[in-house]
Amino acid sequence: MAGEHTVAVVGAGKMGETLLSGLLRAGWPASRLLATARRPERAEELAVRYGVRVVDNDEAAASADVLTIAVKPQDAPALLAALGPKVARDVVVVSICAGLPTSFFEKHLPAGTPVIRVMSNTPAMVDQAMTAISGGTHATAEQLALAEEMFRPLGRTIRLPESQQDAVTALSGSGPAYIYYLVEAMTDAGILLGLPRQVAYELILQTVIGSAAMLRDSGEHPVKLREAVTSPAGTTINAIRELEDHKVRAALIAALEAARDRAREIAADYT
Ligand SMILES: NC(=O)C1=CN([C@@H]2O[C@H](COP(=O)(O)OP(=O)(O)OC[C@H]3O[C@@H](n4cnc5c(N)ncnc54)[C@H](OP(=O)(O)O)[C@@H]3O)[C@@H](O)[C@H]2O)C=CC1
């Protein structure tokens, strides 16, 4: 399907640029990609870096058959109010905005416009994204397959009911931030234990990469893998007891619930 569709990325910031570069690496011709930006210097940067045409939002709506909305959720109402009525009915609208339901976009678009809601994450920058895809009221199986084709070069994709997208946003959308937070905190712990910062960081980085590869490649449950590290009367169990004492599991559950609630608030604020 690459090459049959013209894809416009409306609001090509961090995630939009990542999508553009992924599509180009996957063989999508630059002539079939458009980008829009709010600032002229950003437009120039994108045009030079990727050789794609950077146009205004109106031209994107008129020229593309897939419009990917990649602005922040708070910028979406003004964008859609201006752009919505100009979008042709057979255009597929793909939103990567956190929180905003497909019904928000459907409300601003001509009746019957297919809308697809996508939640990806920043590891897309190294082709290791987790991307969840859900169709709105009018999205067909073929259009969902097209969205999958767009995001597959960036990592793994999964299709889910839209009702699960706020949870996805809390889990895998924001997930990289929690992992980086953990790496940061464990590096600090290494410093407390007397290791040079760079050494502590390298130890933790490779430990995260190795543990992720074990989870992926062994097919074992995380509890089993943790038990294999936790020797009787050994060192690990002392650390685990501290994590339990400090209610780290409960803190993570509460943290993700708060992220999910924020996604719901975004929907309530803007729809
Ligand atoms: N960052 C992340 O980890 C993830 C983000 N998302 C979602 O992706 C979306 C984009 O996030 P992210 O890439 O981080 O944000 P960015 O701020 O990097 O990108 C948004 C871009 O949209 C531009 N923009 C805003 N309004 C307009 C407009 N009217 N016309 C043209 N361009 C416009 C902004 O311009 P300017 O530079 O002038 O502000 C900015 O470059 C958000 O909705 C977010 O919820 C989803 C998953 C993960």
Ligand SMILES: O=C(O)[C@@H]1CCC=N1
């Ligand atoms: O923090 C946010 O709102 C965005 C959505 C998921 C990750 N970053």
